[in-house]
Amino acid sequence: MNGFPEPIVILIEQFGRLPGIGPKSAQRLAFHIISLPEDQVETLIGALRQVKHGLTLCEQCCAVTDVSPCAVCGDPIRDRGAICVVQDTKDVIALERMRTYQGLYHVLGGAISPIDGVGPDQLHLRELFVRMADDHLKEVILATNSTIEGEATAQYIARLAHGFDGLAVTRIAHGLPVGGDLEYADEMTLARAFEFRRPL
C-alpha cells in the first residue's frame, strides 16, 4: 500500500470498509487507535465482540435484540392482532417513540432491490408469512420506506397477504410532515398528499 508496517495496513483496510469512511479517515482512525492507552483499546475490542456475540435476532420479529423474544414480542400486554412491517430495527425504535402503537413488529432486514442482489429470499419474509397464518392476526401494517424499493417491497407483501382470509393489509400514509409548510414540499410529496386526502 504505502510503506506502513503490515499491522497498520490491515487496520486501515478494515476501517476503510466501514460505511462513510474514506482512505484518509481510515488512516486517521488507525493512527488514533495506535495512540490510545491499552485499556481503552481493550474496551473497544470488548464492545465490538459483545455486539457480535451478545446480540441476536428476535425469534419472532427478527429485530436485533439482546434477549429473544425481544422486549416488544415478550410483552404480554401488546396487541397480537396487528403486525407492523418495517425494513430495519432502527425503524422499530422510531415507531416506538410514537408511544401509541400497541401491536407487534416484523423487521425485514432491508428492501427488495434486484440491482443490489436483494430479492425476497434475502429478507425475513418466510418468518413473516408463518406469522400471517396465525388466526389471532387481524391486520398487517406495511411501514416500509417511501422509496422505490420500499414501495415495491410493500407491493410484494400485499400481494401475498391477500391470500390469507380475514387479514387486513394497510399501508401507512404518505404526505406532508406535521408542522411542515406546504410551500416547501416537493411535487411528489404534494401529489401523494392529495391522492391520500380524506373527508373531514
Place this chain on the structure above:
Amino acid sequence: MKILRLDLLNFRAYEYSQIAFSSGLNIILGDNASGKTTILEAISMFAVGRSLRTRLDKELIRFGHPEAQLRIKIETLNDNYCDMAVKIGSKGKQIAVNGVRKKHMSEVLGHLYIVSFTPESLQLIKAGPEERRRFLNVAMAQCIHGYAEALRSYQHILQQRNHLLRMRQTNSLAIWNEQLSEFGARIIIERQRFSTEIAAGARALYESLAESSDHLSVQYRTQCSGASFAEVKQSMESMLARHLQTDIMRGYTTVGPHRDDLQILIDDHQAAKFASQGQVRTAVLALQLSLIDYIEAHNGESPVILLDDVLSELDEHRQRQLLKFVDTMQTIITTTHHSSTGWNSLQSVKVIRVNHGIISSEG
C-alpha cells in the same frame, strides 16, 4: 431572459475566463477547436442540468486539474437576477443557486431556458427514436416542473425491473409494474401534451421557413392508449402483463415511454427516410424554434438562443429568416468566419473572439 456573465474555471480548455454578453446578438468567433462550443456547453449545463456533449463529468475538467467551476449570472423579467454556480469534481457536482446549496443538479432546472440548434440537431430526424426521446426529455426537463424527477424515478424502477429480467428471476416482476406504470403514465401524458402543442407551432414555422406548401406533422407515438392519467396507467399495466413473455425472452422491458417515438412526417412521408437534406434542416429548425413559443407561453420568459456553427448550414434566405425570428431575444452564435450576410444589418452585435481558451471582446 438574458445571460449577463459567464465564468469558466478549469472547464475543458479554459483556465479562467469571464465572458460578458450583450442583450442582443453575440457572435463567438474562432478557428476550429478553439473552444467556441465549450461556451455553449457551459451555458447548457445550467439549463439542462448536464452537458449535451458528454455523459462523463470527468471530460469537462481541464486536464491535470482536480475540479472545474462554472458560474452564470442571469437577468430575468422585472429586473430579477439569478446567480448559479456548479463545481464539478471527481466526487460529482456541487450546485448553488443564489448562494444556496442544492442537492441535485435537477434543482437548477427552471432558472434558465435555452433553445439550441447545432449540427448534431439534425440527428433528431436522421437518427433513431432515442434521439427524438432525448429532444423531448431535454426540452421538457427545463420547462416542465417535475418532469426531470419523474424521468429519474422511472429510469430507476426500469433498471430494477430489467435487472430481474436479465437474471431470469421472473416471479417478483409484477411488483415493479405498478410503480413503473405510475411514472410511465405521467411521462407519456406530459409528452403527449407537449408534442401536441409544439406540433402546431412547428407546422406554421416550417411553412414560412421553407416557403412551400409542404406540411410538417409531429406526433407522439406510444403503445399505451388513453386520454387521462388513469387510463394510460391502466393501459401500460396491461401492456406490461401482455408483453411479459417477450420481456423475459429479450431480457429487458419492451413497453413504456422509454420505447416510444416522436413521429415526424413531411407531407405524410416519414422524414427520416424520404426527406431531402434541405427539408431535414428546415424541419429541425422549425421544431427547435417552436420551443420558443412554448417556453414564452408557459414560463413567461423568452429563452436564450444558442446557435452552434449553423449559419454555414443554411442558405441566405433561411439565415435571414432565422436571424429575423430571434431578433428580439438574446442570441449566441458560434462561427469560424466573419460572414458578411445576415447580422451586419442588425444592431447591438457583440463579437467575442476565442483563441484556445483565451477570450477577447470587441464591438
